[in-house]
Amino acid sequence: MNLTLKIWRQKNAQSKGKMVDYKVTEISEHMSFLEMMDVLNEQLVNSGEEPIAFDHDCREGICGMCSMYINGEAHGPDRGITTCQLHMRMFKDGDTITIEPFRAKAFPVIKDLVVDRTSFERIQQAGGYISVNTSGNTQDANAIPISKHAADEAMDAATCIGCGACVATCKNSSAMLFVGAKISQYALLPQGQVEAVDRVNNMVAQMDLEGFGNCTNIGACEVECPKGISLENIARMNREFLKANVKG
Amino acid sequence: MSGFFKSSIGRKFTMALSAFFLMFFLLQHFAINFLSVLNPDAFNEVSHFMGTNPLIQYVLQPVLLFGVVYHFVMGFILEIKNRSSRVVKYAKNNGSANSTWMSRNMIYSGLFILIFLVIHFIDFWIPELNTKYVQGDMSGLLADGEGYRYYEELQHKFLPPWRIALYCLGFIFLALHLLHGFNSAFQSVGANNKYTKGLKGFGKAYAILVPLGFIVIALFHHFNH
Ligand code: HEM
Ligand code: SF4
Ligand code: FES
Numbered sequence: 382m383n384l385t386l387k388i389w390r391q392k393n394a395q396s397k398g399k400m401v402d403y404k405v406t407e408i409s410e411h412m413s414f415l416e417m418m419d420v421l422n423e424q425l426v427n428s429g430e431e432p433i434a435f436d437h438d439c440r441e442g443i444c445g446m447c448s449m450y451i452n453g454e455a456h457g458p459d460r461g462i463t464t465c466q467l468h469m470r471m472f473k474d475g476d477t478i479t480i481e482p483f484r485a486k487a488f489p490v491i492k493d494l495v496v497d498r499t500s501f502e503r504i505q506q507a508g509g510y511i512s513v514n515t516s517g518n519t520q521d522a523n524a525i526p527i528s529k530h531a532a533d534e535a536m537d538a539a540t541c542i543g544c545g546a547c548v549a550t551c552k553n554s555s556a557m558l559f560v561g562a563k564i565s566q567y568a569l570l571p572q573g574q575v576e577a578v579d580r581v582n583n584m585v586a587q588m589d590l591e592g593f594g595n596c597t598n599i600g601a602c603e604v605e606c607p608k609g610i611s612l613e614n615i616a617r618m619n620r621e622f623l624k625a626n627v628k629g
Numbered sequence: 630m631s632g633f634f635k636s637s638i639g640r641k642f643t644m645a646l647s648a649f650f651l652m653f654f655l656l657q658h659f660a661i662n663f664l665s666v667l668n669p670d671a672f673n674e675v676s677h678f679m680g681t682n683p684l685i686q687y688v689l690q691p692v693l694l695f696g697v698v699y700h701f702v703m704g705f706i707l708e709i710k711n712r713s714s715r716v717v718k719y720a721k722n723n724g725s726a727n728s729t730w731m732s733r734n735m736i737y738s739g740l741f742i743l744i745f746l747v748i749h750f751i752d753f754w755i756p757e758l759n760t761k762y763v764q765g766d767m768s769g770l771l772a773d774g775e776g777y778r779y780y781e782e783l784q785h786k787f788l789p790p791w792r793i794a795l796y797c798l799g800f801i802f803l804a805l806h807l808l809h810g811f812n813s814a815f816q817s818v819g820a821n822n823k824y825t826k827g828l829k830g831f832g833k834a835y836a837i838l839v840p841l842g843f844i845v846i847a848l849f850h851h852f853n854h
Contacts, residue, residue, distance in 0.1 A: 453723030553711035594714030616821030
């Protein structure tokens, strides 16, 4: 198929950037979206132009790097997938596709479609961990009884790959689905209880400091999340935060 | 605790608390207004009680006023914060692919409700304050002393078509606001559990039936005086 692409080009973090039109031809419907981008970049390199910078790594929906806002949706029109898992058969011959970087004040553009998501890492560092003794006396995790239900829910929360699609999609650029998932994966398990108060307080404080917006329960994040992280995680974070503040 | 009220989640929580209070008030307001359709005498009695009872006048009324002001002021503060969290907007954004119109436009439905409330206050509340606390007439009686004035004043207010139109529009926006808001408030206070599905249906019913009820009352008095 033949396509027109409208792509955000921006030299570096300081420059202004603009949408630029490109044409690609003979794209197979079996290609992934990133492979289509590769074709375009090859074309650009061959004609002596600067290729389009975009993030990617695993190309199998695990790493969460492939941030692209395609035709007005994070990771494009399909559901439960990342951009690398998006197939060109979702588009028709002759389509015009708009491709933008994930947009949020806390995700500044580095170049073209590449954004800086280290704000997520700083939130994780503020409390998204448990402190365990690794001196050789580590307790076997299987020795701690955990209900199947809690283990399943914690695992569901832990499948968040930190891609940032929730922030990119959210009208408020809120990071609460991500932070809710990261808090929930510990809140549901006994190992997470010891540091629960500090965890939620510090992670929420860091989230606010980074300049993410405030959730208004629109639910777009849950729809666009490649891992199907549920809004229940945000409700759980709200409860954890409330509990932590009542306890003091 | 002061950090709590400055934090994103704390604000979300207090926003929901004010909204719960407003939704409870709305139901109570509807119940009393509906009396005016069923039984004018009972409506007069209850209105007089509500208008002169010290607990309601000096405790609940200020709480209500605070609730309304807090809700829309915090609504504006959050809206400004949220807008500033995305400096460069998307060239193409397909919001309807993943969320409802109501949820994305709370500030606009809220803004219209605010305009409605200002007019509503000028229509009913300020004249009440004037009669009771400026002129000092706590009797609740008509000028000629023949019975209570509340029902008569209500009927009189609903004569002009422009006011009926404005009220209907105001309640349509309220319905849109509540179609998202009712269930959103539960999520904000952390209530998302096995009852949430059932509550969604209840929320929809509340959001449509209560404003519709107010519209029916307004139309009733317009055509039936
Ligand atoms: C006076 C004008 C009003 C304005 C400007 C306004 C504005 C807003 C805004 C911007 C929100 C979204 C914030 C959020 O969801 O966190 C909101 C939420 C809400 N509003 Fe209003 N509103 C107004 C009046 C009302 C009234 C009269 C009611 C009910 C009778 C109401 C019920 C709600 C509910 C239930 C929510 C959801 C709360 C939550 O998500 O936690 N609002 N309002
Ligand atoms: S919650 Fe979903 S959308 Fe958000 S960062 Fe995690 S995986 Fe990505
Ligand atoms: S490149 Fe790793 S998830 Fe897409």
